[in-house]
Amino acid sequence: MPKMKTKSSVKKRFKLTASGKVKSGQAGKQHGMIKRTNKQIRNQRGTTVMSEPDARIIKQFMPYG
Template identity: 65%
Template sequence: MPKMKNKSAVKKRFSFTGTGKVRANQSGKRHGMIKRTNRQIRDQRGTTILNESDAQIVRHFLPYGR
């Protein structure tokens, strides 16, 4: 049986924590910052942990957990 391939786009955008949760970049930070409140911009720094239902989709595309 051949090896399953990881989805290249997913491996660039997501990573895993030590406990196996899926870490992702915050959304809504690309453009239009003038509309966002300062608090919203501040809260969207760094990364976030995905909801478990969304994390299952990401794990499907990364069968070997890269």
């Protein structure tokens, strides 16, 4: 039986935590920072844990974690 392939775009953008949750970068930070409030820019630093329904979709593309 051949190995399953991991989706290349997913392995670049997401990581799994030790408990199996999906960690990703914050959305809405690529451009247009002038129109964002300072509070929004501050709260979007770093990474976030994805919601469970979205994480389920991402895990389908990562067969080996």
